[in-house]
Amino acid sequence: MSELHYLTATELAQLIRTRQVSAVDVVRAHLDRIDQVNPHVNAVVTLVADQALQAAETADAVLRREGPAGPLHGVPVAHKDLADTAGIRTTYGSPLFADNVPDRDDVVVQRLRAAGAITMGKTNTPEFGTGSHTVNEVFGATRNPYDLSKSAGGSSGGAAAALATGMVPLADGSDMGGSLRNPASFCNVVGLRPTPGRVPSHSETAAWYTLSVPGPMARTVDDVTLMLGAVAGFDRRSPYSIKEVFAPEPEEGVAGLRVAWSPDLGGLPVDERTAAVTATAPAVLERLGAHVEQVELDLSGAEEAFRTYRAWFYLLAHGDKSGLGPNTAWNVEQGRGVTGADLVRAEVARSGLYQRMAAFFDTYDVLIAPVSQVPPFPVEQPHVSEINGEPLPDYLAWMRSAYWISVLHAPAASVPAGFTGDGLPVGVQIVGRPFEDARVLRVARAFEQATGHGLRRPPL
Known part of the structure; x- marks a missing residue:
């Protein structure tokens, strides 16, 4: 009980519900932890301490009077600085919005509050979530808590670093090319x-865009499952939101499941340190009773489809802005070059890929593969420029192992898989059939429970 900040959200919710601890105690413990470690990692960029304490006092009073408001009653949460939060500064990591204070909450924020969660503040992100390295001109870089000289990844890097260091037990994020997984x-x-559609979002200009999705992050699979249950669900303002009510699979473990293993997702370069860690994952699942088979994947078309639709989206979302940072501006310029013929080719490529993977998942229940092609890199480095001596053409190319999966319209989880020789974390990616998020979480939980890698805390 002396380290409330490292209890899981599931544990905290139970302790608060049974009044073994108060929401005020829990919030204070996390505020103390933020004071202690945030100066080292720069993960929480806007803190609302007074508001959080007031909300905790209200939560305790409501609990005494009426009972819990929801499954996350009194549990602290942080929101990515891309998510609008009413009355709380939301910069999108851009100097253009450095003083922006929205008057409404995004859907995921609304649902977390409705479930009883308490907002602690906002987590760092690159400008408009552009890239898998969290640095911007407003707040600077977020550092990796396992090695402060390294990147925390991105674009939900502030969320990940805050979770790893015990500043919050839950955090929301978003993912277009790997920003929840990397x-x-x-x-x-x-x-x-x-x-896509499991957690709805609203857009006035790109309501049908399915490459970018909001989603949950936590230190454990059970907490991710708990949070997903709170934020998932149909919303008529999202044209492809899923009406099916999310529920975890009743079965546990992976015995009898058919697992495909791809060490390189069909020929991508993978740093030997990352490859050595992820190569241990198949044996874990085999020991648990799964049937694991190494496969040769054909994800041709994913590159063209992702880059074309991403470029189109950036022009749509940011083409009217001046003063953009270099990465966002580069994406917008890529969008200016997209033609109707490009969109035709991208749609044909993505449709063909979807049908090939539908046939693939007739044989296999899940696919496991590396999340990232490299381990955490130096925080001063803008992006990865080469892998195993192979030069990369631009700042996007090192993220292919994540963004090729984004094109599949499939659920995908990143779960701790171990550490490199110099102590840097590496995750394994678990990909399932579209709409089978519960199956992905079932496999992720079995892997997590069998390995315990997520229990290793950073040396702060």
Whole structure:
């Protein structure tokens, strides 16, 4: 009980519900932890301490009078600085919005509050979530808690670092090209990219865009599952939101499941340190009774589809802005070059890939593969420029192992898989059939319970 900040959200919710601890005690413990470690990692960029304490006092009073408001009653949560939060500064990591204070909450924020969670503040992100390295001109870089000289990943890097260091037990994020999965891998926590539509979002200009999704992050799979249950669900303002009510699979373990293992997702370069860690994952699942088979994947078309739709989206979302940072500006310029013929080719490529993977998942229940092609890199380095001596053409190319999966319309989780020889975290990616988020979480939980890698805390 002396380290409330490292209890899970599931444990905290139970302790608060049974009044063994108060929400005020829990919030104070996490505020103390933020004071202690945030100056080292720069994960929480806008803190609302007074508001959080007031909300905790209200939560305790409501609990005494009426009972719990929801499954997350009194549990602290942090929101990515891309998510609008009413009355709380939301910068999107951009100097253009350094003083922006929205008047409404995003859907995921609304649902977390409705479930009883208490907002602690906002977590760092690169400008408009552009890239898998969390640095911006407003707040600077977020550092990896396992090695402060390294990147925390991105674009939900602030969320991942805050979770790893015990500043919050839950954090929301978003993922277009790996932004929930990559920082989870870099920071030894769990991130889930849900099936698009599982967690709805609103857009006035790109309501049908399915590559970017909001989702949950936590230190354990059980907490990710708990959080997903709170934020998932149909919303008529999202045209592809899923009506099915999310529920965990009743079965446990992986015995009898058919698991495909791809060490390189069909020929991608993978740093030998990352490869050595992820290569241990198949044996873990085999010991648990799964049937594991190494496969040769054909993800051709994923590259063209992702880059075309990403570029189109950036032009749509940011083409009217001046003063953008270099990465966002580069993406917008890529969008200016997209033609109707490019969109035709991208749609054909993505459709063909979807059908090939539908046939693939007739044979296999899940696919496991590396999350990232590299371990955490130096925080001063803008991006990865080469892997195993192979030069990369631009700042996006090192993220292919994540963004190729984004094109599949499939759920994918990053779960701690171990550490490199110099103590840097590495995650394994678990990919399931579209709409089978519960199956992905079932496999992730079995892997987590069998290995215990997520229990290793950073040396702060």
